[in-house]
Amino acid sequence: MDDVELDELVSALTPREENRALKTYQNTVSVACPACGDPFDDLVVCKENPTSLNLSQQLDFCVGVDDDRALIFTHKR
Template identity: 45%
Template sequence: MTALDVHEVRHRLKLKKDAGHTKLFENRDSVACPACGEPFDDLLATDRREYCLDPPGSARLCVVREDDRLLLLTHQ
């Protein structure tokens, strides 16, 4: 598993929502998922210890737990 440096790939993502402790990004340039290596659709990054998510349709989810944040990535 590779870490995802959001700041490094920020120019390839579109910030859709910023709630301070949680950010939602859209992948605009086929950035690879740090869990499976495939391009993801959306990324939710949060420093909260828990988060409830209602993914649209039948999206596949990848979850990466880092020391200081949780990453949820959707794939269509």
């Protein structure tokens, strides 16, 4: 995977939710996942280390890093 340019990536996504630990974006325009090349559903940016995720559904995901922040690209099954 090439380095992820977060600012460029999120400019094409729709912001959804933000709290102290996480910021989420929805991929409403079918941007390709930098890891696998398939369109992803949501991007989760982890702002704290460590961060806990409570998943309400079963997902496949790809992971990248930008400036020591984990980037999680979700793919709904």
